[in-house]
Amino acid sequence: xxxxxxxxxxSYTAISRSELRKKxxxxxxxxxxxxxxxxxxxxxxGCDRLLLExxxxxxxxxxxxxxxxxxFVSATSAPGExxxxxxxxxxxxxxxxxxxxxxxKDTVGFMLLxxxxxxxHAILSPKxxxxxxxxxxxxxxxxxxxxxxxxxxxxxxxxxxxxRCLPAEFALLSAERETLEARVVLHEGMYHQxxxxxxxxxxxxxxxxxxxxxxxxxxxxxxxxxxxxxxxxEIQLICTPETDKA
Ligand code: URA
Numbered sequence: 001x002x003x004x005x006x007x008x009x010x011s012y013t014a015i016s017r018s019e020l021r022k023k024x025x026x027x028x029x030x031x032x033x034x035x036x037x038x039x040x041x042x043x044x045x046g047c048d049r050l051l052l053e054x055x056x057x058x059x060x061x062x063x064x065x066x067x068x069x070x071x072f073v074s075a076t077s078a079p080g081e082x083x084x085x086x087x088x089x090x091x092x093x094x095x096x097x098x099x100x101x102x103x104x105k106d107t108v109g110f111m112l113l114x115x116x117x118x119x120x121h122a123i124l125s126p127k128x129x130x131x132x133x134x135x136x137x138x139x140x141x142x143x144x145x146x147x148x149x150x151x152x153x154x155x156x157x158x159x160x161x162x163x164r165c166l167p168a169e170f171a172l173l174s175a176e177r178e179t180l181e182a183r184v185v186l187h188e189g190m191y192h193q194x195x196x197x198x199x200x201x202x203x204x205x206x207x208x209x210x211x212x213x214x215x216x217x218x219x220x221x222x223x224x225x226x227x228x229x230x231x232x233x234e235i236q237l238i239c240t241p242e243t244d245k246a
Contacts, residue, residue, distance in 0.1 A: 006039035014093035061116035066227035109210035126188035133212035142201035
């Protein structure tokens with residue numbers, strides 16, 4: 001797609017048009033290795049290599065994997081709160097970036113941010129069944145026993161309040177002294193879903209981490225609070241039908 005240089009930079013960064021014009025005129029922008037000072041010149045977003053102050057600018061939709069720490073809310077703005085967007089470095093900031101799906105403020109792990117609305121809708125829609133895998137630590141033993149718990153997950157749990165969950169997977173990892181650890185796979189994202197599912201069986205979730213979306217696992221090299229852009233192969237993996245069980 002052919003775009004004016006200032007328009008392209010405005011779409012693919014979080015910097016205002018007037019600020020961008022100043023940067024372009026000062027020689028901070030290069031296209032395919034050559035400095036371009038004319039903001040009206042056109043670039044081909046499909047093939048031109050754009051650098052702003054030496055940093056590459058990704059033309060086209062952006063997909064960011066964040067290892068979300070506790071204490072940040074999954075929103076673009078929230079008065080009095082820190083949002084996950086604040087964790088992005090300048091090179092990954094964009095005006096229209098948003099979290100694709102919510103994690104609770106105290107939940108950690110794989111959070112996807114994108115400016116591709118259709119992609120976000122596709123991975124969040126319960127109809128598409130893109131699995132989300134979580135590690136859960138909870139206090140208390142499920143009333144009725146672990147088998148009843150796992151059965152309720154696989155049959156589609158009825159939550160107090162009458163909401164019916166889609167069938168989910170539960171795999172016990174350990175159970176010691178009133179603390180259990182489990183891996184849970186959901187195919188939808190209802191409000192506080194895992195906490196409510198555990199609470200329905202008398203267990204309180206004390207730690208929750210999302211490990212995987214679709215077939216893509218959280219990059220273990222990312223410390224909490226760190227993020228990076230996804231590669232085209234990784235974006236594909238998110239939508240790849242998942243056959244692994246928890
Ligand atoms: N289920 C929850 O209860 N919380 C989350 O953040 C994600 C899934």
